Amino acid sequence: MSFVSVNKVADAEFPTRWGTFRILGFEGLTQPGDPGRKPVETAVALTMGDLRANPPLLRIHSQCLTGDVFHSLRCDCHDQLHLAMKMIAENGSGILIYEHQEGRGIGLMAKLRAYELQDQGFDTIEANERLGFRADHRGFDLPAEILKQLNVPAVRLITNNPEKIAALEHAGIRVTERVSAVIPEEPTFAKYIETKRDRMGHLVG
Ligand SMILES: Nc1nc2c(ncn2[C@@H]2O[C@H](COP(=O)(O)OP(=O)(O)OP(=O)(O)O)[C@@H](O)[C@H]2O)c(=O)[nH]1
Numbered sequence: 001m002s003f004v005s006v007n008k009v010a011d012a013e014f015p016t017r018w019g020t021f022r023i024l025g026f027e028g029l030t031q032p033g034d035p036g037r038k039p040v041e042t043a044v045a046l047t048m049g050d051l052r053a054n055p056p057l058l059r060i061h062s063q064c065l066t067g068d069v070f071h072s073l074r075c076d077c078h079d080q081l082h083l084a085m086k087m088i089a090e091n092g093s094g095i096l097i098y099e100h101q102e103g104r105g106i107g108l109m110a111k112l113r114a115y116e117l118q119d120q121g122f123d124t125i126e127a128n129e130r131l132g133f134r135a136d137h138r139g140f141d142l143p144a145e146i147l148k149q150l151n152v153p154a155v156r157l158i159t160n161n162p163e164k165i166a167a168l169e170h171a172g173i174r175v176t177e178r179v180s181a182v183i184p185e186e187p188t189f190a191k192y193i194e195t196k197r198d199r200m201g202h203l204v205g
């Protein structure tokens with residue numbers, strides 16, 4: 001287990017365009033000596049409604065400053081984030097965990113350098129590899145610990161990424177259903193989606 005402890009540090013009302021959530025702040029203290037990990041990792045959970053009746057809808061969203069804030073059309077992140085919030089609000093309950101794993105965990109500056117390489121014709125995986133990274137540096141143990149704190153043993157996961165399902169199951173959270181998170185494609189991110197489908201096994205198209 002990579003976390004010594006995970007603590008809820010805040011719980012407040014959170015009105016949004018799609019409805020009123022609660023916003024919860026979590027701090028996870030990582031195992032000392034865990035290479036490449038910050039001593040404390042944080043994540044935010046937006047929750048709505050009763051989380052215990054059925055396996056709730058869950059979205060784990062990885063930070064994408066360029067998509068989430070600037071609505072970049074290099075990727076589908078912005079629309080996926082808002083689709084998930086809308087789905088949860090329409091369902092009346094669910095959880096969105098927002099993790100600071102910018103650029104699939106390589107960080108913002110490295111992601112921008114990967115953009116430069118993509119502009120030269122490399123796909124997202126090749127660009128990461130040329131910078132000395134793997135295709136994906138994320139782990140999903142913090143969201144799994146947060147779910148345990150929330151007494152949520154099983155979820156209906158909003159994702160196209162089978163790795164997220166495997167990671168949650170491995171961490172002891174049952175995924176009873178996958179809910180698709182496909183966004184209408186823009187020409188500017190067609191190659192991004194194609195690489196996810198053809199090289200990363202994402203369930204799109
Ligand atoms: N390294 C890198 N990361 C990117 C790039 N574009 C977006 N990202 C990051 O990719 C992450 C989102 O991952 P995706 O592969 O789009 O989707 P996913 O979360 O694995 O799967 P879904 O649940 O289906 O959305 C965010 O952390 C983004 O910052 C890129 O060009 N290079």
Ligand SMILES: [Zn+2]
Nearest residue numbers: 064067075077
């Ligand atoms: Zn993005």
